Amino acid sequence: MKDKNEGWVLKDISAGLVFLNENDEPIETSTPWYGYFENLDYVNVSAHTVEMDVLPSLDRHVSSARPAPRKNIKPK
Amino acid sequence: MTKNQKIQTGFSVKSSSYSEESGDHSDDEFSRGDTHTSHSVEGVVLAFDYPDCVGPFLALSRDEMYIVSVIYSTGDSFGYDHGRGLEHVAVFKTLEKANRCARQIEAYAALENSYNSFDKKSLHKHIKEISLLPTNSAN
Numbered sequence: 001m002k003d004k005n006e007g008w009v010l011k012d013i014s015a016g017l018v019f020l021n022e023n024d025e026p027i028e029t030s031t032p033w034y035g036y037f038e039n040l041d042y043v044n045v046s047a048h049t050v051e052m053d054v055l056p057s058l059d060r061h062v063s064s065a066r067p068a069p070r071k072n073i074k075p076k
Numbered sequence: 077m078t079k080n081q082k083i084q085t086g087f088s089v090k091s092s093s094y095s096e097e098s099g100d101h102s103d104d105e106f107s108r109g110d111t112h113t114s115h116s117v118e119g120v121v122l123a124f125d126y127p128d129c130v131g132p133f134l135a136l137s138r139d140e141m142y143i144v145s146v147i148y149s150t151g152d153s154f155g156y157d158h159g160r161g162l163e164h165v166a167v168f169k170t171l172e173k174a175n176r177c178a179r180q181i182e183a184y185a186a187l188e189n190s191y192n193s194f195d196k197k198s199l200h201k202h203i204k205e206i207s208l209l210p211t212n213s214a215n
Contacts, residue, residue, distance in 0.1 A: 019165070019166075019177060019180050019181070020173070020176065020177065020180070021131075021132055021166055021168070021173075021177075022131060022132055022133055022166075022167075022168050022169055022170065022173055023132045023133070025132065027165065027166050027177070037184055037185045037188035038188060039148045039149040039150065039161075040146060040147075040148050040181070040182070040185040041147045041148055041149055041158070041159050042146075042147055043144065043145070043146055043147075043178040043181050043182055044115075044117060044143075044144070044145045044146075044147060044178075045142055045143070045144055045145075045171070045174045045175060045178050046117045046142065046143050046145070047140060047141070047142055047171070048117075048119050048120040048140070048141055048142075048143060049119075049138055049139070049140055049141075050087070050120055050121070050122060050135055050136065050137055050138060050139045050140075050141055051119060051120070051121045051122070051137060052121070052122055052137040
């Protein structure tokens with residue numbers, strides 16, 4: 001039936017079964033796809049160089065480190 | 077690592093958004109104007125705990141990656157939010173495959189928004205074409 005076929009199509013779309021990843025496998029997603037399709041404005045493809053995140057605590061530790069105070073050395 | 081374990085890398089995507097309100101709204105306390113939002117995808121970081129995207133490959137710092145993101149509108153009965161939603165769909169190592177994914181999403185959006193005008197035969201033909209898009213057709 002027409003309604004059943006349309007439902008099958010929508011079910012496939014919502015499951016994201018046909019979107020392919022780098023290895024030509026289906027992209028797995030936990031997010032429903034309906035919102036994208038009904039109200040899609042555009043798709044953006046952007047290139048980036050992968051960065052390694054720096055731990056903020058380590059950053060603070062380095063910036064706040066101070067040299068130990070010098071001892072007063074009396075001249076002989 | 078066991079035989080069934082897949083090699084994959086998690087990524088956190090850094091982005092910023094700017095929204096502004098426009099349009100008239102009535103004196104009704106619940107009323108509001110429409111909003112327009114623009115997004116900027118600024119970078120990608122290796123993420124070990126809560127990734128935005130997972131790539132089915134090993135990636136290292138300084139590798140070049142391509143992020144496919146969808147921008148969509150939302151709203152409620154009081155106002156419309158143009159371009160409010162931003163979702164990062166997938167990360168790719170090759171531009172061709174990232175473009176293929178973008179084309180698939182755009183094609184399905186077009187299909188979804190006009191599929192009542194398709195008959196059963198043309199609908200299935202259209203889906204088959206989208207599903208089997210060769211990589212080089214994205215360019």
